[in-house]
Amino acid sequence: MLSQLLYKKGIESVVLERKTRDYVLGRIRAGILEVGFVGLMREAGVSERMDKEGLVHDGAVISFGEEQFGINFKAHTGSNIVVYGQTEVTRDLYDAREAAGGKIVFSVENVVIHDADCDAPFVTYDIDGAEQHVTCDYVAGCDGFHGVSRQTIPLEVRQEFEKVYPFGWLGVLSQTPPVHKELIYASSERGFALCSMRNDKLSRYYIQCSLSDSPDDWTDAAFWKELKRRIPAEHAAKLVTGPSIEKSIAPLRSFVTEPMRWGRLFLCGDAAHIVPPTGAKGLNTAASDIHYLYHGLVDYYQSGDGEGLERYSEKALARVWKAERFSWWMTNLLHRFPDQSRFDLKMQKAEFEFLRENAGAQMVMAQNYVGLPY
Numbered sequence: 001m002l003s004q005l006l007y008k009k010g011i012e013s014v015v016l017e018r019k020t021r022d023y024v025l026g027r028i029r030a031g032i033l034e035v036g037f038v039g040l041m042r043e044a045g046v047s048e049r050m051d052k053e054g055l056v057h058d059g060a061v062i063s064f065g066e067e068q069f070g071i072n073f074k075a076h077t078g079s080n081i082v083v084y085g086q087t088e089v090t091r092d093l094y095d096a097r098e099a100a101g102g103k104i105v106f107s108v109e110n111v112v113i114h115d116a117d118c119d120a121p122f123v124t125y126d127i128d129g130a131e132q133h134v135t136c137d138y139v140a141g142c143d144g145f146h147g148v149s150r151q152t153i154p155l156e157v158r159q160e161f162e163k164v165y166p167f168g169w170l171g172v173l174s175q176t177p178p179v180h181k182e183l184i185y186a187s188s189e190r191g192f193a194l195c196s197m198r199n200d201k202l203s204r205y206y207i208q209c210s211l212s213d214s215p216d217d218w219t220d221a222a223f224w225k226e227l228k229r230r231i232p233a234e235h236a237a238k239l240v241t242g243p244s245i246e247k248s249i250a251p252l253r254s255f256v257t258e259p260m261r262w263g264r265l266f267l268c269g270d271a272a273h274i275v276p277p278t279g280a281k282g283l284n285t286a287a288s289d290i291h292y293l294y295h296g297l298v299d300y301y302q303s304g305d306g307e308g309l310e311r312y313s314e315k316a317l318a319r320v321w322k323a324e325r326f327s328w329w330m331t332n333l334l335h336r337f338p339d340q341s342r343f344d345l346k347m348q349k350a351e352f353e354f355l356r357e358n359a360g361a362q363m364v365m366a367q368n369y370v371g372l373p374y
């Protein structure tokens with residue numbers, strides 16, 4: 001995304017990708033785009049398919065056992081969200097970069113960022129057994145939680161903040177019509193469940209699972225049975241089941257590293273922060289980082305104004321922490337924790353009822369869900 005945005009402003013970049021194009025486009029990732037993300041797609045000139053195929057959602061359903069209510073994001077904020085898979089976003093961006101002659105190097109190994117705290121950084125990597133060298137003005141570390149960018153920042157400069165949750169999400173993709181036209185976030189005695197989708201014929205479902213589970217422990221039949229037990233009976237009765245196309249488990253974690261900039265290296269997205277998927281903020285928070293970095297770079301190259309780059313970490317982190325708060329809040333509201341007391345359960349129920357009855361609380365949720373302003 002950053003590469004494509006910069007290209008539109010005449011700023012050159014090289015993208016280094018550790019995996020192959022097919023590997024990246026074969027992964028099932030997030031599916032919900034905030035209003036700000038949709039704006040970046042338009043600015044990058046890659047919104048055509050999203051505008052045609054993306055599903056505009058004005059609200060979502062939240063349930064607690066058999067009780068449920070809808071939150072209308074549109075009524076509270078004037079905005080909506082768009083259901084369009086991250087994999088499709090990536091495909092559109094690859095196509096646009098390739099059509100414009102952009103440079104994306106796949107299957108690179110041994111990426112090393114050199115002299116990031118000096119005026120002339122450079123990056124080396126191996127491809128087909130030969131070392132390559134890229135000189136550059138700046139390095140955008142968009143290489144995920146396990147990438148080299150964060151590790152390049154010396155430990156004495158970095159501070160890390162982390163919370164690990166005692167459960168994971170088991171996700172299934174199936175060629176079946178979605179159970180409901182809106183997403184359903186469900187809290188039940190047996191744990192959390194989420195009914196989502198990619199399009200009218202493709203559903204994405206998740207259930208909270210134990211960290212010791214492996215996807216092979218779950219047959220399709222066992223998954224569908226468990227999902228049905230966690231959502232209100234009205235929806236369970238309508239659920240269309242079918243063979244899973246993909247089944248995977250993701251642990252839940254909140255993580256932030258500070259600062260997000262070291263010299264000429266800027267950390268973006270999962271390289272700097274992780275949220276649990278409840279609330280769909282992962283991809284969207286990466287996008288807000290890109291917004292700040294993009295504008296900082298454009299200001300610098302177009303008018304020599306370096307303030308946006310100087311303040312990148314501060315601006316990005318201010319928004320990151322709010323997305324962290326929202327994802328943590330939603331995770332705590334909707335999951336069953338192994339060590340949860342009867343009191344804790346009453347707190348969750350009271351929070352659910354307050355949200356159901358209070359327009360102010362719904363507005364707060366809606367503002368966060370559609371995305372806080374950049």
Ligand code: PHB
Nearest residue numbers: 030031196277278279280
């Ligand atoms: C998804 O569709 O993959 C999805 C939707 C909402 C979430 C997380 C994941 O909160």
